[in-house]
Amino acid sequence: MTPVEQKTTSDCTRAVLASLLDKSYEEIPDIDGNKPETYNKLFNGFLEKEGYFMLSVPPSSVGEKGVRFMAGKTNCLLTVKSKRFPGEQHHICGEITVEEKEGMMHWGLRVVHDPYQLDDKYDVLTID
Numbered sequence: 001m002t003p004v005e006q007k008t009t010s011d012c013t014r015a016v017l018a019s020l021l022d023k024s025y026e027e028i029p030d031i032d033g034n035k036p037e038t039y040n041k042l043f044n045g046f047l048e049k050e051g052y053f054m055l056s057v058p059p060s061s062v063g064e065k066g067v068r069f070m071a072g073k074t075n076c077l078l079t080v081k082s083k084r085f086p087g088e089q090h091h092i093c094g095e096i097t098v099e100e101k102e103g104m105m106h107w108g109l110r111v112v113h114d115p116y117q118l119d120d121k122y123d124v125l126t127i128d
Contacts, residue, residue: 001075001093003113009084012091013043015115016077019093021050073097078109090116 004018004025014028021028031042047053078094093113099106 001112003093004115005117006115009116012115013077016091016093016113017046019113019115020075020077072099075112078111084116 004015006015018028082088082090095110097108
C-alpha cells in the first residue's frame with residue numbers, strides 16, 4: 001500500500017483506492033460526489049475492471065461462522081463517520097485481522113492511512 005492524499009475535500013474514495021491498489025491518484029476515476037446509484041455503479045465497475053469486488057462485512061456479522069474464510073490479515077477500505085462534515089461518511093485505509101481463538105472469530109481493525117490529514121486521527125478499533 002502506497003499512501004495517496006486527497007486533493008479536494010470530497011475525493012476520499014479516489015485517494016483510498018489509489019493507496020490500496022498502489023496506483024496514482026490520476027489512474028482512479030472520479031467517483032465521489034455522484035448520486036448513490038451512479039457512485040455504486042462507478043465504484044463496482046472500477047473494482048471489477050481491476051479484478052476485485054466489494055465485500056461488505058457489517059460489525060453485526062462478527063463471530064458468525066460464515067466469515068471464517070476471511071481469516072488472516074489484509075488491507076481494506078473502511079467507512080467511518082466524517083470528523084469534518086457531520087452526518088457524512090469518510091473513507092480511510094485500514095488493516096483487518098481476523099483470527100479464530102477458542103472457536104470464536106476475533107476481529108481487529110487498524111487505521112493505516114487517512115487520505116485527509118487531520119490532527120485528530122481515527123482511533124484503532126477492535127471488535128471481539
